[in-house]
Amino acid sequence: MALIELREVRRSYDLGEIQVHALREVTLNIERGEYVALIGPSGSGKSTLMNTLGCLDRPTGGSYLLDGQEIVSMSRDQRAKIRNQQLGFVFQNFNLLNRTTAVENVELPLLYRQGMTSRQRRRIAIEMLEKVGLGERLDHYSSQLSGGQQQRVAIARALATSPSILMGDEPTGNLDSKTSREVIALFRELNETQNLTVILVTHDPAVAKNARRKIVLRDGEVVADTPDIDIAMGALHREDDE
Amino acid sequence: MTIWDTFRVAIRSLMKNKMRASLTVLGVVIGIAAVTTMVSIGQSASALVQNQFMALGTNVIVVFPESQQRGGVRQALTVTLTAADSQEIAAQCDAVLATTPLVGAAGQLIYGNTNWNVNELSGVGSDYLIVRNWDMAAGDFFTEDDIKSGAKVCVIGHTVVTKLFQTGNPINQIIRIRNIPFRVVGVLEKKGVDMVGNDRDNLVLMPYTTVRKRLQGSNFDNVNAIFVSAVSPARMTEATKQIEQLLLERHGIEPGKTPDFRVQDTTEIAATLGIITGVLTLMLSTIAGISLLVGGVGIMNIMLVSVTERTKEIGIRMAIGASGNDILRQFLVEAIVLSLMGGLIGILLGSSASVGATLLINYFNPGQDWPIVISLPAAAVALAFAGFVGVFFGYYPARRASRMDPIEALRYE
Numbered sequence: 208m209a210l211i212e213l214r215e216v217r218r219s220y221d222l223g224e225i226q227v228h229a230l231r232e233v234t235l236n237i238e239r240g241e242y243v244a245l246i247g248p249s250g251s252g253k254s255t256l257m258n259t260l261g262c263l264d265r266p267t268g269g270s271y272l273l274d275g276q277e278i279v280s281m282s283r284d285q286r287a288k289i290r291n292q293q294l295g296f297v298f299q300n301f302n303l304l305n306r307t308t309a310v311e312n313v314e315l316p317l318l319y320r321q322g323m324t325s326r327q328r329r330r331i332a333i334e335m336l337e338k339v340g341l342g343e344r345l346d347h348y349s350s351q352l353s354g355g356q357q358q359r360v361a362i363a364r365a366l367a368t369s370p371s372i373l374m375g376d377e378p379t380g381n382l383d384s385k386t387s388r389e390v391i392a393l394f395r396e397l398n399e400t401q402n403l404t405v406i407l408v409t410h411d412p413a414v415a416k417n418a419r420r421k422i423v424l425r426d427g428e429v430v431a432d433t434p435d436i437d438i439a440m441g442a443l444h445r446e447d448d449e
Numbered sequence: 450m451t452i453w454d455t456f457r458v459a460i461r462s463l464m465k466n467k468m469r470a471s472l473t474v475l476g477v478v479i480g481i482a483a484v485t486t487m488v489s490i491g492q493s494a495s496a497l498v499q500n501q502f503m504a505l506g507t508n509v510i511v512v513f514p515e516s517q518q519r520g521g522v523r524q525a526l527t528v529t530l531t532a533a534d535s536q537e538i539a540a541q542c543d544a545v546l547a548t549t550p551l552v553g554a555a556g557q558l559i560y561g562n563t564n565w566n567v568n569e570l571s572g573v574g575s576d577y578l579i580v581r582n583w584d585m586a587a588g589d590f591f592t593e594d595d596i597k598s599g600a601k602v603c604v605i606g607h608t609v610v611t612k613l614f615q616t617g618n619p620i621n622q623i624i625r626i627r628n629i630p631f632r633v634v635g636v637l638e639k640k641g642v643d644m645v646g647n648d649r650d651n652l653v654l655m656p657y658t659t660v661r662k663r664l665q666g667s668n669f670d671n672v673n674a675i676f677v678s679a680v681s682p683a684r685m686t687e688a689t690k691q692i693e694q695l696l697l698e699r700h701g702i703e704p705g706k707t708p709d710f711r712v713q714d715t716t717e718i719a720a721t722l723g724i725i726t727g728v729l730t731l732m733l734s735t736i737a738g739i740s741l742l743v744g745g746v747g748i749m750n751i752m753l754v755s756v757t758e759r760t761k762e763i764g765i766r767m768a769i770g771a772s773g774n775d776i777l778r779q780f781l782v783e784a785i786v787l788s789l790m791g792g793l794i795g796i797l798l799g800s801s802a803s804v805g806a807t808l809l810i811n812y813f814n815p816g817q818d819w820p821i822v823i824s825l826p827a828a829a830v831a832l833a834f835a836g837f838v839g840v841f842f843g844y845y846p847a848r849r850a851s852r853m854d855p856i857e858a859l860r861y862e
Contacts, residue, residue: 263768263855284772291770302765302859306465316769318450318458325454364769 208275209236210371210404211260216269218255218427229255230266231427239371240402242395244409244418246443252427254376257408261294261374262286274371291319295365299377301357303349303364309336310345313364320368335363339393355386362393373397375407379414391417412440450775459783466755470787473751477791477838478798480741481831485799486806487737488827491730493807496820498726501643502719508546508679509580510689512538512696513711514671529709531670532657534696535574538677541695544688546680549574549581550672552657554664556626560613567609569652570626572660580678588620588635591656599658603631606650607639629663631655641818689714738834744791745838752784752846763850764858777851784843785836792835796828 218230229252237243247253258264259271262278265286271278273293278286290296303312313332317323336342339359349357358378365373375394379387391414398405409415421439423431431442450458463470514529535550552572558565575593578584591602603624610619623630640649661667679688689712702708756763763776800823807821 258856261768263859284774287767287770287772287775290768296768298859302761302768304762304765315766318454319766319770319772319775368770 210239210241210274211235211237212270212272213260214270214272216259216266216271218252218259218264218266228427230259232269233427233429234269235422235429235432237404237406239404240398242398242405242417242419244407244415244421245424246409246415246421246439247424248443250426251424253408253424255427256424257374257376257406260372260406261296262289287319291316291368293371295362295368295370295373297358297361297365297373297375297378299380301349301354301361301381303357303360305349308346308348309341309352309360309363312349312360313367316364316368331367332363335367336360338366339363353386354382355389358382358386358390359393362390366397370403372404372406375405375409377408377410379409379411384413387411387413412436415439450778455778455782456786458779459786462779462783463786469751473747473787474791474794476744476747477741477788477835478744478795480737480744480838481792481795481835482799482802483737483740484734484831484834485796485824485827486802487733488730488831489800489803489822489824490806491726491733492824492827493803493819493822494729495723495726496822497818498719498722500818500820502715502722508682508685508688509715510677510679510685510692511713511715512675512677512692513713514673515707515709515711529700530672530675532574532672533670534699535672535675537699538675538692538695539576542688542691544680544684544691546678547576547579548675548677549577550657551674551676552660552665553673554660556664558609558613558653559625560622563613565609565612567606567651567653568648570660571652571654572657572664573654574657577654577676580676582678583640584638586636586638587618588633590635596656596658599662600656601629601631601659601663602634603653603655604635604637605633605654606637606652608648608651609653610636626653627664646814685714741831741834741838745788745842748784748787748839749842749846751787752780752843753849755783756780756846756850759850760853760858760861763853764855764861767853767855768859773851776853777847780847780850781840781843784847785839788835788839788843789832792832795835796831799831800828 213233213235215232215234216230217228217232220227220229233256245253245256255264259266262273262281263286265281266279269279273289276289278289281289296302304315310329310332313335314328317328317331333342333345336345339362341356341359341363344352344356349360352360358381362373373394378394379390382390394405394407395417397403405418407414407418415421416436420434421431421436422429423439423442425443431439433439433442512530512534530550532550535548538545539548550573554570554572556570558567575591575596578590585604586607588604590604591600594600595602605613605619605624613619613624614622619633619636622633624633625631637650637652637654643649657672661669677688677692679685692712693708696710696712697708700709766776766779803823804821807819810819
């Protein structure tokens with residue numbers, strides 16, 4: 208059984224008179240340990256797909272099995288629990304809490320877990336920050352860190368709960384090319400050494416190239432699903448020409 | 450997330466905006482301090498009234514003579530009560546502890562070359578001290594023999610001692626009233642001023658027989674009033690009934706006729722005064738309660754601002770797995786922490802304010818001695834109310850936070 212199984216997943220928004228179909232019948236499987244990039248032009252539905260996969264959003268139709276559990280019929284709180292236990296998020300603008308230290312930020316998801324002492328939380332947070340190379344900056348506030356460092360704190364936070372999937376929404380969008388490469392390398396390393404499933408939404412061909420599987424979306428549909436970057440880029444641009 | 454964690458997170462969030470948190474707390478502080486002060490001062494006032502009544506005498510019932518009706522003509526106030534009535538009440542009513550007749554007189558006191566006018570110059574019986582709940586400071590009260598013989602003895606109040614004798618010992622000294630010499634046999638304990646500021650220690654007491662015979666030159670036995678004390682406060686009504694029945698019988702008043710006396714129960718006055726102070730306390734606390742309500746609205750306002758301002762934080766927390774309940778609890782606890790902090794500071798401030806106010810009242814009204822009362826129940830109620838205000842006014846903003854859509858909250862800038 209695949210880790211993620213999407214069957215004819217639809218998501219439409221009711222804007223009064225018109226209905227916007229952000230996703231039309233997306234069907235795909237993602238196996239444990241895959242490294243997937245979701246690419247597509249703006250408005251293609253890749254963010255909606257990401258939010259759906261991340262259990263932040265609920266599809267209007269279809270079925271989504273995550274590790275065998277049906278997400279579509281879950282309540283808000285059940286999905287919150289899934290997010291806490293199975294998923295780790297990394298965002299384009301880092302989304303760290305301000306006026307909060309790096310280590311406190313990493314502890315945050317553990318706070319919403321039952322039966323964990325503050326000492327355990329602190330130990331895991333420090334371990335994660337050391338893993339992303341920020342062992343020296345535990346007590347720095349987010350505003351005292353560079354963009355790349357902030358994103359690494361965010362990755363440490365996503366990893367703190369030992370999730371099965373790490374999700375990134377344009378994780379390099381706000382970084383310069385050098386730090387961008389470092390962050391990408393970190394994703395790759397996590398995927399390879401820990402068999403962590405990584406799903407990224409990106410505009411950046413360099414990031415997409417790094418992934419082993421590329422899924423191209425357009426108008427709410429999957430138009431290409433390939434390990435080859437050239438085919439993916441071709442699918443992306445061929446549609447542009449039409 | 451344990452409650453302890455929730456509190457820690459709440460306090461840390463509040464510390465991020467200390468100025469705002471302290472101003473919000475101030476609103477509650479003022480409300481709680483006002484309630485605590487008002488209730489404490491109100492209780493102090495009713496305690497004062499109660500003390501005054503205790504001083505008047507415990508469980509005192511007063512019997513006054515009333516106008517008589519004879520042949521349809523209502524006559525002017527004639528004195529119909531006698532000292533014998535007083536003795537019979539004491540002897541026959543089992544709900545009565547002691548009685549004393551009272552005969553009023555007037556006259557100037559002269560000792561050596563000083564003179565002094567007293568507020569009260571009364572002739573009383575030997576049980577006077579029991580009835581009035583009073584004690585001697587020096588010497589003895591006059592005896593039953595003194596009353597029988599109409600002895601020229603007197604007992605004086607504390608003020609009289611200072612005015613006539615300064616530092617000298619008044620016992621066995623002779624003072625003159627209307628040129629009649631009286632021997633001072635005792636000094637009463639100091640009582641201070643009453644509610645309206647009259648000095649209760651400026652008085653002279655002597656046997657009622659002495660007043661009637663020596664000062665008024667009368668051979669009749671009638672008296673101006675009879676003071677009765679009941680066995681216990683609980684038996685006041687019973688005592689009143691017994692006295693009425695006995696006197697009706699003794700005076701030969703037929704059923705349906707207007708009695709020639711009136712029995713007044715001081716608990717009625719005490720109860721009325723108690724209601725007045727109670728109403729005053731309630732009114733003041735209501736006004737104070739309104740300021741607490743305003744403080745609560747302040748909390749709600751700040752929490753709403755805080756929820757909007759921290760939309761992004763809420764989004765982040767939800768994305769990494771906080772449930773709606775986690776968010777609700779976080780903001781609710783923040784509101785409760787604000788209001789409880791306000792409550793604690795308010796109680797401290799209110800208690801010191803009420804002590805200060807009582808001290809000031811006593812400073813400007815020497816001799817009245819308002820008791821210092823810090824109302825612990827009021828403090829507890831105020832604190833509980835502060836907690837309630839926190840929950841009540843914190844719930845709506847907290848619920849709003851908990852119902853946010855995580856995707857939209859994350860997008861909020």
